[in-house]
Amino acid sequence: MSPTGSTPGGSADPAYPAPAHTAPPARALPGHGEAHRHVLVAIVLNKPGVLNRVASLMRARNFNIETLAVSHTDQPEVSRMTITLRGDDVAVEQAAKQLYRLIDVLKVQDVSSDPTVEHEIALIKVRADDRNRGEVLTLADMYKAKVVDLAAESLIVEATGTEAEVDALIALLRGFGIKELVRSGTVVMSRGAGSIEEAVKR
């Protein structure tokens, strides 16, 4: 082979001989691609401080958690976290691998591209009196949301659905005046017979 190949493009220094068979462009920096929403499911040991470890890691590694939902599973010693975050595929894969390094984390899976059932619950306290209560009820009904509390000046709508569905309902209710809003964060489960939890059972 001859070291006198064509001078490559990009930022490579032409003073150095280019191997004839390759002249790639600038090396890509991991984590600088297009950011998407990702959903990670982490199966963790139900020990004190695990949530702190996960949160601390995500902060230290500069990943931005959008939602985080934690609860017990059917096994009392195991908890399940659903984490949604934005980032490019490489960055989110890196987040998953960093989570794996935690001793108390048993399994991490990015389910963003899997067929899943994805839900969150929101409680929305909306201003509603005799004049517009009917309108609010109609909207809630269209989104299959329930009214779980009723008062003279307000009512509480309980909405479940994907993040986007809940967002849409909240946007509509905003016109009436939202007094209080709480969202649980997304929880997710893959469709079909497969089980993330079973994969960690020994």
Added chain:
Amino acid sequence: MGTTDDGPGRSPTATSGQTQGSNGAAAGGAAGGAGGAAAVSAAERGRINHMPGAGTARADAISAGRREMLTDSHRLHIKSLAERGAKRPRIGADAVCEALLRQGVEVFFGYPGGVVLPFYDVLGDYPELRHILVRHEQGGAHAAEGYARATGKVGVCLATSGPGATNLVTGIGNAMLDSVPIVAITGNVVGSLLGKDAFQEIDITGITLPCTKHNYLVREANDIPRVFAEAFHIARTGRPGPVHIDLTKDALMGECLAEHPDSVDLPGFKPNLEGHPRQIRLAAQEIAKSQRPVILAGHGVLIADATEELRELAEKAQIPVAHTLLGVSAMDETNPLSLGFVGMHGWKHVNKTIQSADLLIALGMRFDDRVTGHVPTFAPYARIVHVDIDPAEIGKNVAVEIPIVGDVKRVLMALIPQVEAVAPEARAGYLAEIAAWRAESQKTPWHGSGAWRNGQLSADFVVSRIGEATGHDATIVADVGQNQMWTARYGGFRRPNSHISSGGLGTMGYGLPAGMGAAVGRPDKETWAIVGDGGLQMTVQELMTLVQEHIPLRVALLNNHKLGMVRQWQELVYAGNYHSSHLLGPDWCKLAEAYGVAAFRADSPEEVDTAIASARAVDGPALIEFCIAQEQNVFPMMPAGKGLSDLLEEQFEEPKQ
């Protein structure tokens, strides 16, 4: 000439010999390792990490001993309290001592204080455990690291709650970034006072959480045996790292009925050791295709004890080997295929080789920014094979073509048979080109240093003379800054693990205490600490520990009355704005002598060899002050944010008058 071998007060080899001897029978039935280790005499036990020629009986015995050391050793019979003649219940502190003994700990570094006094109260009942009283907890943590890196075992340090614990943190962080197996033990206030801002209470597990591989808060004496077994297992298994155990005072004092477990149950911790066969096959294909391959060897090669395999691969396929800062000593530098040190202050010919390579075989390294510089211009023509035991390192800093997750030694053992042998002639053109670059990059006698030209003492000359005088067999521990770069470039390392340095965290003050730990861990090897006057002033108090424990560390102080690397950056990057980089120091020889450390001084090149010989002749610690040129820089230098092709080199100037 003085010796560095057994002196009074250094007894760990003797005590470990007793332990071995009294348990030979008990160990018999277990895996072959125990017998092999017992065959190594007590006096030689300290040598266990040093690999002689492969295939010899001695090498087999040693590697068997090493295997035993690297797995959880549960075979040791630990004398019970009754056998020790103590008439008292077994408390948590006893369980701690037993756990340390079961894990093969012979020596640890500690500093007492209020809440760990129950531990010090029982420590006298365990004479097999040598406790070294350091002068500052940071020194204890670094000493544990130096011990771990020189021996391959887990280093242990201990401190009390509050300030004692926070003083350990720098060492713990350093161990995290350099993947050093240490177990750091701290005390904490009694459980009922936790969270009440009690005297010397601090949330130390909260503080160490992001800078440990794992940490524990233990509030119950019966948890101690399990936690210690897990902690040592985690610290040394897979990618090593620090584990911190915080023990409340009542856990140390409470009665402990729990037995030590024979195995650990950590479902979330199962490091992958074997590389994927398909990936290994692909790597072999990449090597066969490449015309300009380079191996980049990191700390993982040393941790995995894969230096023989590294040499084998390099020689079989005629691949030159560059190494990172923590990979120094992974390959004998006299091997013709050994290229040298890469990166920000690496050799120009090494960086050029990387930049022109068509294949980079990265072994046990993590593409630190000091290695890659500006990533988009790093090794622009190379495809990359990356072997690392930590999956999170794959693709973290640099996208790679062939990732292999596994232990470097096992991966290389699987890879080498699949690699086609290449005759040296087949790579003659490539290797000759590198040789020409090397000749150019090393053409001046002391490349990068103009000091010798105007008669001043040059640091690189001092470092290389220390390497020569010790036959390139001493363990050399560097501090951080210019002294560290000179050591890595000019030390001349031939024996694996003979170079120890704070790479990831860059902890000034590391050299002296880490050197102390290395000297304690390897009493069979001469140990030197090469430090600067800035770093030495951070941890100088450990000179007293050297004297009290009779640790024969030789401290080579490169004194330029400057924070040299800061000054260098100010000169080259900040237009000569020398703010706060000039610092006063004490009269070092007087100070050392006040501590009871033999001290020598060299002002000129002619005095260097005499000073080194005098220090080596001392039975005990010694310090040499080398008064080096004040404005000597380390060249070449890759400015921050630039790439490996953008090296700053020395500007030749007439001596200033």
